[in-house]
Amino acid sequence: xxxxxxxxxxxxxxxxxxxxxxxxxxxxxxxxxxxxxxxxxxxxxxxxxxxxxxxxxxxxxxxxxxxxxxxxxxxxxxxxxxxxxxxxxxxxxxxxxxxxxxxxxxxxxxxxx
Numbered sequence: 001x002x003x004x005x006x007x008x009x010x011x012x013x014x015x016x017x018x019x020x021x022x023x024x025x026x027x028x029x030x031x032x033x034x035x036x037x038x039x040x041x042x043x044x045x046x047x048x049x050x051x052x053x054x055x056x057x058x059x060x061x062x063x064x065x066x067x068x069x070x071x072x073x074x075x076x077x078x079x080x081x082x083x084x085x086x087x088x089x090x091x092x093x094x095x096x097x098x099x100x101x102x103x104x105x106x107x108x109x110x111x112x113x
Contacts, residue, residue: 003066006076006095006102013104014059014080030096030105038089038109058083072097080109088112 009028018024035043064078076093094106 002068002074003064006066006074007061007064007078009095009102009104010064010076010078010093011061014057014061016057019057028104030098030103033103033105033107035107036109038087038091038111069094074102079112 012018012024013028018028035041037043059080059082062079062081064076067075067077069075074095076091076095078091080089080091082088089109089111091107091109093104093108095102096105097103
């Protein structure tokens with residue numbers, strides 16, 4: 001099934017190992033990836049291809065849901081809890097299948113007041 005695969009990839013993107021590795025990030029993100037973070041920060045992969053480091057976080061993921069937009073495009077939505085700051089966010093990601101591999105094209109985090 002597709003939902004467990006995409007959820008696993010989302011969880012990988014929350015790990016320090018992947019977040020600090022440009023090589024691992026290239027495996028999971030499209031060339032034109034961009035993010036609107038829960039902090040309001042804009043991140044574009046093309047600007048940081050060789051030095052991209054998303055930093056360490058202590059976050060857990062819950063309430064994962066996947067909607068199929070097309071056979072090669074899906075929307076993932078879920079909640080995160082940051083254990084360091086105590087903040088929560090609603091998150092959404094668009095994943096696309098490129099040459100048989102699912103990669104994240106867009107991500108947004110919205111703080112929950």
